[in-house]
Amino acid sequence: xxxxxxxxxxxxxxxxxxxxxxxxxxxxxxxxxxxxxxxxxxxxxxxxxxxxxxxxxxxxxxxxxxxxxxxxxxxxxxxxxxxxxxxxxxxxxxxxxxxxxxxxxxxxxxxxxxxxxxxxxxxxxxxxxxxxxxxxxxxxxxxxxxxxxxxxxxxxxxxxxxxxxxxxxxxxxxxxxxxxxxxxxxxxxxxxxxxxxxxxxxxxxxxxxxxxxxxxxxxxxxxxxxxxxxxxxxxxxxxxxxxxxxxxxxxxxxxxxxxxxxxxxxxxxxxxxxxxxxxxxxxxxxxxxxxxxxxxxxxxxxxxxxxxxxxxxxxxxxxxxxxxxxxxxxxxxxxxxxxxxxxxxxxxxxxxxx
Ligand SMILES: Nc1ncnc2c1ncn2[C@@H]1O[C@H](COP(=O)(O)OS(=O)(=O)O)[C@@H](OP(=O)(O)O)[C@H]1O
Ligand SMILES: [Mg+2]
Ligand SMILES: [Mg+2]
Ligand SMILES: [Mg+2]
Numbered sequence: 001x002x003x004x005x006x007x008x009x010x011x012x013x014x015x016x017x018x019x020x021x022x023x024x025x026x027x028x029x030x031x032x033x034x035x036x037x038x039x040x041x042x043x044x045x046x047x048x049x050x051x052x053x054x055x056x057x058x059x060x061x062x063x064x065x066x067x068x069x070x071x072x073x074x075x076x077x078x079x080x081x082x083x084x085x086x087x088x089x090x091x092x093x094x095x096x097x098x099x100x101x102x103x104x105x106x107x108x109x110x111x112x113x114x115x116x117x118x119x120x121x122x123x124x125x126x127x128x129x130x131x132x133x134x135x136x137x138x139x140x141x142x143x144x145x146x147x148x149x150x151x152x153x154x155x156x157x158x159x160x161x162x163x164x165x166x167x168x169x170x171x172x173x174x175x176x177x178x179x180x181x182x183x184x185x186x187x188x189x190x191x192x193x194x195x196x197x198x199x200x201x202x203x204x205x206x207x208x209x210x211x212x213x214x215x216x217x218x219x220x221x222x223x224x225x226x227x228x229x230x231x232x233x234x235x236x237x238x239x240x241x242x243x244x245x246x247x248x249x250x251x252x253x254x255x256x257x258x259x260x261x262x263x264x265x266x267x268x269x270x271x272x273x274x275x276x277x278x279x280x281x282x283x284x285x286x287x288x289x290x291x292x293x294x295x296x297x298x299x300x301x302x303x304x305x306x307x308x309x310x311x312x313x314x315x316x317x318x319x320x321x322x323x324x325x326x327x328x329x330x331x332x333x334x335x336x337x338x339x340x341x342x343x344x345x346x347x348x349x350x351x352x353x354x
Contacts, residue, residue, distance in 0.1 A: 014056035015166040018049035049135035059104025068120020068133040096212035126321035134294035141264025145185040149265040153297030158321025163298035165196040183263035198305035223275035229255035231278040234268040243283040269299025273306035282332040290325035309340040
């Protein structure tokens with residue numbers, strides 16, 4: 001077995017199992033949405049997915065720390081919400097019993113579920129093995145039936161080493177370039193659901209999501225691009241998450257004529273890594289907002305291994321060793337190696353002229 005192959009397998013199966021739950025929430029349930037202290041939404045899907053993934057990590061790697069987006073505070077004071085989540089978590093399992101066994105089987109009790117969610121409370125840092133978990137990235141996209149991703153990455157001594165992104169609403173087929181329709185409501189599951197993975201130094205892959213064991217994978221790589229004016233660039237749906245006006249100015253300066261593709265979540269990183277798009281621009285809207293490590297860790301290693309470069313808006317490598325946030329970085333620029341320098345120069349020009 002190569003280094004990190006067990007970590008990769010557990011992460012892939014754990015993400016795959018969590019997506020069984022998030023899809024059940026989307027199709028069968030009231031979403032149980034509550035507002036967090038920063039006014040952002042969280043649903044029973046986010047809590048349930050965090051519980052299932054942390055249980056799988058703790059079963060296999062009991063010593064590892066976990067930086068998870070959610071905590072169980074709201075559930076300890078809201079029995080109805082807690083019971084709704086437990087109802088889903090207790091009988092969500094992979095259809096392949098060997099794969100389910102690898103993840104340690106079901107969580108034992110509702111109390112154990114709350115404690116498991118709270119194991120995502122690591123403060124992160126520069127030493128040792130730390131998992132970064134976003135149980136639903138793009139919660140707003142999830143709620144509106146757009147793109148969302150279940151995101152898990154292993155950071156070793158501050159370096160993102162393993163990354164897995166489960167994107168239930170991306171098309172399995174990657175032959176077409178993405179366009180505006182990709183970010184819109186996904187009305188059915190037909191032909192959708194992709195699991196992206198990478199291990200540092202070992203390349204990036206994708207495979208169709210399944211509800212059992214892992215399906216065969218294929219290598220992915222960014223699209224070769226020589227004429228930047230033909231690039232497809234991705235950005236957030238929410239204007240509050242990245243500066244659409246600065247991004248439009250950058251695109252214009254680069255001579256990009258195509259309309260940007262707006263989609264929620266790290267599905268943006270996944271889409272450029274498989275060559276369905278070319279660039280991802282995420283310029284800061286606020287002086288004070290610090291990007292969260294779970295919003296980027298998996299995407300960064302997947303794009304890096306697919307032949308891309310990811311930095312912040314000023315060309316600095318994203319530093320995952322400083323805790324739960326990327327406190328020394330502002331914004332994100334992700335692009336194929338060949339055109340990154342051209343883009344980075346224009347990003348700095350636009351930001352400096354403000
Ligand atoms: N002000 C601000 N600036 C930048 N980023 C922010 C901000 N506020 C929230 N967030 C984080 O954005 C995550 C959603 O990812 P995207 O921005 O790619 O999606 S979206 O298109 O805007 O919905 C979202 O992740 P989830 O909470 O997991 O959905 C947030 O962590
Ligand atoms: Mg959130
Ligand atoms: Mg997120
Ligand atoms: Mg989230």
